[in-house]
Amino acid sequence: MKKLIIALAASAALLGGFSSGAQAQEKKKVCFIYVGSKTDGGWTQAHELGRQQLDKALGDKVETKFLENVPEGPDAERAIERFAREKCNLIFTTSFGFMDATVKVAAKFPDVKFEHATGFKAAPNLATYNSRFYEGRYIQGQIAAKMSKKGVAGYIASFPIPEVVMGINAFELGAKSVNPNFKLKVVWANTWFDPGKEADAAKALIDQGVDILTQHTDTTAPMQVASERGILAFGQASDMIAAGPKTQLTAIVDTWGNYYVKRTKALLDGSWKSEQIWDGLKDGILTMAPYTNMPDDVKAMAEETEAKIKSGELHPFTGPINKQDGSAWLKAGEKPQDGVLLGMNFYIEGVDDKLPQ
Amino acid sequence: MFEAILLTVITASTPLVIAALGELVTERSGVLNLGVEGMMIMGAVCAFATTQMTGSPYIGLLAGIAGGAAFSLLFGFLTLTLVANQVATGLALTILGLGLSGQLGEMFVGKPGIKLQPIVIPLLSDIPFFGRVLFAQDLTFYLSVALVIGINWFLFKSRTGLKMRAIGDNHGSAHALGINVIRTRYLAVMFGGACAGLAGAQLSLVYTPQWVENMSAGRGWIALALVVFASWRPWRVLAGGYLFGAVTIGQLHAQAFGIGVPSQLLSALPYAATIVVLIIISHNRRTTLINTPASLGKPFVPDR
Secondary structure, three states: OHHHHHHHHHHHHHHHHHHHHHHHHHOEEEEEEOOOOOOOOOHHHHHHHHHHHHHHHHOOOEEEEEEOOOOOOHHHHHHHHHHHHOOOOEEEEOOHHHHHHHHHHHHHOOOOEEEEEOOOOOEOOEEEEEEOHHHHHHHHHHHHHHHOOOOEEEEEEOOOOHHHHHHHHHHHHHHHHHOOOOEEEEEEOOOOOOHHHHHHHHHHHHHOOOOEEEEOOOOOHHHHHHHHHOOEEEEEEOOOHHHOOOOEEEEEEEOOHHHHHHHHHHHHHOOOOOOEEEEOHHHOOEEEOOOOOOOHHHHHHHHHHHHHHHHOOOOOOOOOEEEOOOOEEEOOOOOOOHHHHHOOOOOEOOEEOOOOO | OHHHHHHHHHHHHHHHHHHHHHHHHHHHOOOOOOOHHHHHHHHHHHHHHHHHHHOOHHHHHHHHHHHHHHHHHHHHHHHHHOOOOHHHHHHHHHHHHHHHHHHHHHHHOOOOOOOOOOOOOOOHHHOOOHHHHHOOOOHHHHHHHHHHHHHHHHHHHOHHHHHHHHHHHOHHHHHHOOOOHHHHHHHHHHHHHHHHHHHHHHHHHHHOOOOOOOOOOOHHHHHHHHHHHOOOOHHHHHHHHHHHHHHHHHHHHHHHHOOOOOHHHHHHHHHHHHHHHHHHHOOOHHHHHHHOOOOOOOOOOOOO
């Protein structure tokens, strides 16, 4: 008797599973995990705009969901697993720090597809996607070298991960292509999101004599300080022109929307497979905000560089490049492998900072 | 150069000092309110929103104070009238404040802020060096100094302050003597809320004149630690707040200057300094015990 009940319950559950599966066939669920607030004005807002674009493009075929302010760590795993249990078909985890949590949950739910932003761990149902932010930073470096009177820029960095180190190096390379003696001062805020601390870092750099500021943190506070002190600055992740109409030269704008639409289409027609995507300016996964507050010749130079990077004529990391201590890294004309860039843990010559290890 | 560093330190330390002073008064009355972070962020959002709507940062400042005080009333009702657990209620207040402020502030995200302008005091501000550092500040800095002097006088020189400390040390005896424990504690909690609200207003009107969710970024917790650090003494709150601010800003400057010390170590310095001072202070157990409010965090139910 007991066995019969169990069998009945099991078949009911099975039927239930089938019927909900059939419903999901009609409308797929695409879910997003955000590390910050969807209105942070920077990183997370860029992903949220991407989700909205997906809603607009494929809203009749898919349903989207998101969870914001998910802390990196054990909470992330719970949040991702919750989405997997809620029958999400495709889950985008949009911060580097979600990597291990995504890998764990992906192993538990082989039928759910996962995509992790900016990471390097993949699985048959876990793809990674990333943007070649360094292309934009190279252009920023060139602009900085043209616009700076003192030949020193300040860089507000978050954490010493390869992504950030690569950005610092690309900025310095761009600057040196214009002014070989250009110096870069780096301050590590050791946070992605703390307006007060980011502002303090900006003030410290300006007080030490930099006249151009760039940031790899998430809020508009540094832009605001730059604007108050009357120097120039670059925006990060989103167009920050509202915080500094007379301050922002340009910004690296993350435009994930096209990518989200492309991958969701692949999910719908069944062609989705795990890939390691690293797109750049030419794919439209990042764009440069309008070049403002600079003379026409600088603008023309920036546009030319942008076009050359898009066409593949220019790779920001092209030798000869020396490491910080003066030892050779790349020979003339040599370009690094993507894997080397993605694991970058050293500075190039000219960066005026000691890399935290 | 040194002047510029001092100015940055003042801006960074002022919210910590103000919020910690408010919590000090609350704790002196025997109530432990762990919701400083929540009240602070509510103050920040109320101040920013009101400033946007009225165009006046001074009205915004008042709204921040009122917002923090009103929010603390919720804590007061739960812990004083309903005698709920203070630690749990305080934590809940922080979580609620962070969520609620995000909702309230959603339409103000990305709006350019209006900064509370400095008030330059004539003559005094002409004193070389110190004049510009100390007498050309915004209102919140002057208030923070006035609060230190005022609270110190209130706690240790005034009769009402003596009664309040009596409640904090032994609410049973104070009640038996005919002092109204609940009313005094309500006022102390609201004062703490008002100060946290003012500190929050400083964040969204002076420190970084903008509104973003979670912009207090843990400063309420540092303020709470400062109260213990200061062994419930107002002047020590001031000293502790400035020590913390100075080390935080100092390490950023050290990095920009390019001294070869790992930045993680530098970032940990403010916390390390706090621990060292705590050890020095708690070295003398007797003075620590004298300053600690004996009924701190204990529920009070009048027996008749």
